[in-house]
Amino acid sequence: MNLIHCKQLSKSYNGKPVLDKVDISLVAGAPIALVGPNGAGKTTLFSILCGYIKPSAGEVTILGEPVGSPKLQGLLSALPQDAQLDPDSSIFSQLKLFAELQGMKGKAAKQEAMRVLELVDLVNVAKAKPKSLSHGMSKRVSIAQALIGSPKLVLLDEPTAGLDPANAKKIREIVRDQSERTTFVISSHNLDELEKLCDQVIYLERGQLKQSLSIHTAQDVDYLTLIMKKADMAAVHQALLGLTAITKVSQSANNQFIIEYPTQSDFTLEQQLFSVLAQHQWQYKSIMKGRTLEDTLFASEFEHAT
Template sequence: MSLIVTRNLTKRYGSKTALDDVSLQVEAGAPVALVGPNGAGKTTLMSLMCGYIQPDGGSLEILGYAPGSRQLLGKVCALPQDALLDPNFSVGEQLAFFASLQGFSAKDARLEAERVLELVQLKDAARHKPTALSHGMSKRVAIAQALIGTPQLVLLDEPTAGLDPANARAVRELISHASEQTTFLISSHNLEELERLCDSVLYLDKGKLSQSLSIKSESVERFLTLSLQDIAGEEFGDKLSTLPGVHSVKRQHNGREFIIGFEPASRDYGLEKAALELLAEEGIRYRQLLNGKSLEDKLFS
């Protein structure tokens, strides 16, 4: 059974159409990215999935049930970007309370609170009140709350927004580890982060699902992305285009990056070797040679 299925889903706010005839399907597995500009309909879509608001047209099912159904208790969880805990109670007390709302006994609720805090490496924070935590710790506690009961689906809105690099990495590692049991739908503007975490992406624009693609899949028309330390001129792109099997070269970022399209007839890594040899001949330093396109290029080029 699919985790999420929408058919011609539509939501309006007065004369504004926030979601326009959206049909999509999300299966259990690796995290899924939800991408789009501000006002594209991402928050509306997540609110509909949680049952906070009702659609004006079409249908939406989560695990085969209508959003907000009692059957989804403990199976679906959502974490808004600015989720806050009550400053008057300790972290452990609040997580245990949330566990009790899912049907845990008092003893098991305390154990579940300890379990999820250990998952986010904050077991010692159980006695502290939220005001005593740093922003990064608060975000990790919020994710711990979302993992109570090991839900099948977790909706995350900007899970690393405002975090320093160390805490952002800790959150990414946590999501990757938890993905073995839970499917995450992650809304974010950080495309590099989503590329690390997710296998597929849903792109909303002006309320419509304009793209749905696999980040990891190989296409018939294959690409390499060559990123350089320094700027290279058009003549270097011309030399790249003469390498065996190359049918297109796109120079971008003022000559710091080249997207190389090549024929997939053979895959013996000869093109990579030839590209590295050309770099050595030209005395050009490179940052990375990426198999495929970046998510940004897949979406916008």
């Protein structure tokens, strides 16, 4: 059964399409990235999935049920980017209330409030009020709220926007830890972060689905990403083209080369690459197996022919 299924999903405002015949089929598993420029339709898609707004056309199901079905209660949760808690009520009392709204009563609701606080490592602030917390801690409390009832699907809109590195790292850890039992769909502009967390990527642009791909799925071709220090980039490029079994070498503006080659089980190519660098005394900054998410999505925009 599909986790999320959208067929010809469209949404328009005053005749202007925000989502235009989007077809998406997602299954439960590793976190899923939803990316795209501002105005691409990401927030509109989340709003439709949550039942906040209705589509203009098309079909949407979650876990095989139509959006808004009572059967989805407790199975779907969401954290909007600007979600806020009541500043004058304690963290614990609010989480307990949200647990009660999901049907838990008395002791069970209290236990659930403490359980989710423990998941985000904030049991010590249970009696505090949100206005006394830092932005990062408040975001973690909001994620705790989204995890009440152990939902099957959680939609996160810019979960680490504006956070310091320590709190952003903590939120990534929370997502990883919960991914065995919950599928997260994460909308973010931080591609480096999504690359660390996600496997599948959905890319929207101007309301249309432009790409849907898996980052880590094995394919017939593989990549090495080489970032050089100061060197004659034209000479480096030419030398790379001379490596055995190279399919393509692309160069970006920041001394980065993407080497495409047929998937192999040994390290022949890597050995050749290090030999060439040593021969010419070329200093490299990093060598990475594969491509970055940014290069995967936007390679055609910066590549130079090989």
